[in-house]
Amino acid sequence: MDAAERLVESTRALLWERGYTGTSPRAIQERAGAGQGSMYHHFRGKPDLAAAAIRRTADELRSRARDQLAAPGPALARIEAYLRRDRDVLLGCPVGRLTQDPDVLADPTLHAPVAETFDWLCAELSAVLAEGITAGELSPALDPDDTAATIVATLQGGYVLARAAGSRDPFDRAIQGALSLLKAATP
Amino acid sequence: MDAAERLVESTRALLWERGYTGTSPRAIQERAGAGQGSMYHHFRGKPDLAAAAIRRTADELRSRARDQLAAPGPALARIEAYLRRDRDVLLGCPVGRLTQDPDVLADPTLHAPVAETFDWLCAELSAVLAEGITAGELSPALDPDDTAATIVATLQGGYVLARAAGSRDPFDRAIQGALSLLKAATP
DNA sequence: GTCTATAACTCGATAGAC
DNA sequence: GTCTATCGAGTTATAGAC
Numbered sequence: 001m002d003a004a005e006r007l008v009e010s011t012r013a014l015l016w017e018r019g020y021t022g023t024s025p026r027a028i029q030e031r032a033g034a035g036q037g038s039m040y041h042h043f044r045g046k047p048d049l050a051a052a053a054i055r056r057t058a059d060e061l062r063s064r065a066r067d068q069l070a071a072p073g074p075a076l077a078r079i080e081a082y083l084r085r086d087r088d089v090l091l092g093c094p095v096g097r098l099t100q101d102p103d104v105l106a107d108p109t110l111h112a113p114v115a116e117t118f119d120w121l122c123a124e125l126s127a128v129l130a131e132g133i134t135a136g137e138l139s140p141a142l143d144p145d146d147t148a149a150t151i152v153a154t155l156q157g158g159y160v161l162a163r164a165a166g167s168r169d170p171f172d173r174a175i176q177g178a179l180s181l182l183k184a185a186t187p
Numbered sequence: 188m189d190a191a192e193r194l195v196e197s198t199r200a201l202l203w204e205r206g207y208t209g210t211s212p213r214a215i216q217e218r219a220g221a222g223q224g225s226m227y228h229h230f231r232g233k234p235d236l237a238a239a240a241i242r243r244t245a246d247e248l249r250s251r252a253r254d255q256l257a258a259p260g261p262a263l264a265r266i267e268a269y270l271r272r273d274r275d276v277l278l279g280c281p282v283g284r285l286t287q288d289p290d291v292l293a294d295p296t297l298h299a300p301v302a303e304t305f306d307w308l309c310a311e312l313s314a315v316l317a318e319g320i321t322a323g324e325l326s327p328a329l330d331p332d333d334t335a336a337t338i339v340a341t342l343q344g345g346y347v348l349a350r351a352a353g354s355r356d357p358f359d360r361a362i363q364g365a366l367s368l369l370k371a372a373t374p
Numbered sequence: 375g376t377c378t379a380t381a382a383c384t385c386g387a388t389a390g391a392c
Numbered sequence: 393g394t395c396t397a398t399c400g401a402g403t404t405a406t407a408g409a410c
């Protein structure tokens with residue numbers, strides 16, 4: 001792994017742990033084992049480096065969501081597989097956490113990948129839900145877009161509750177509760 | 188309003204907008220119209236001031252949740268009133284946002300009010316849900332604790348989605364989706 | 375109780391040697 | 393391509409005058 005690569009990975013880790021404001025170029029360099037000169041040679045500065053890191057993190061999230069949502073099988077089973085997938089719950093969502101950083105939201109280059117990720121995820125889930133309704137797995141009374149937003153919100157909020165509690169328990173309960181509600185909503 | 192009071196209110200506003208790491212004593216002082224000396228006379232430093240601000244914000248959240256949840260009326264109606272209450276969606280939750288700040292989670296004095304707030308809120312909602320099940324409004328198949336966690340997570344995640352989208356739409360959709368699922372889960 | 379001055383440090387970024 | 397030195401500003405906090 002060359003220096004530019006290590007700098008991006010280091011930035012990804014620090015943005016996840018400490019957010020944009022809490023991440024200093026100095027900390028990025030130390031973690032990457034690179035010096036000032038190296039960093040400012042490869043990147044114009046902190047926003048440039050953050051843009052590269054956020055784009056990669058967003059791409060990875062999409063790719064991992066596709067693994068479960070685009071798999072073969074019944075709609076509800078794919079949603080359950082996605083919700084129950086192994087996650088580092090106490091670390092929170094590396095994309096969702098960026099929405100708490102006003103400096104990220106204020107910079108269109110940093111904000112755009114975050115907005116696109118959740119737009120894409122809601123649309124993808126909505127399509128799977130619509131499929132489940134057509135197949136007779138889910139009640140036609142459910143609105144796919146609304147329900148998709150509820151599912152993504154349950155995940156994002158589950159992370160918040162887990163970090164507040166210092167335990168993954170509330171996350172697991174929130175997921176279980178959402179799945180129970182979905183399973184109760186059969187035609 | 189005296190200086191100490193203005194300093195706490197100023198800290199509350201800044202913690203909400205910019206988080207703990209993003210909030211400097213200087214910014215607190217400027218917003219409060221108080222000087223360095225005044226601040227360090229009334230408070231030992233940034234963590235002390237933040238502790239006072241967080242305690243007050245947490246108390247206020249609980250008090251406002253009680254307004255809807257402890258009101259008279261059927262269980263489901265109280266939950267809907269709580270979920271549909273007027274909110275500054277794009278500002279996010281002033282308590283939930285603190286879970287993204289590692290410096291808050293690392294300090295027990297700052298972390299405790301955050302943990303207690305969500306513990307209390309989940310317990311309160313769980314009690315209302317249990318009441319709804321007993322009254323025959325909701326299916327006995329629902330687990331009150333799980334469902335309560337799902338509801339709180341939907342709110343917290345709804346804020347995340349709204350800030351990501353730069354619009355309150357996904358928040359409203361997530362709430363609507365959760366209410367539709369709850370209403371579909373009748374005995 | 376509030377002020378100003380200052381300390382010791384980190385911030386994000388640039389300059390210029392090698 | 394990476395280094396070290398340095399910049400000016402901002403950080404949290406203390407000291408001491410008033």
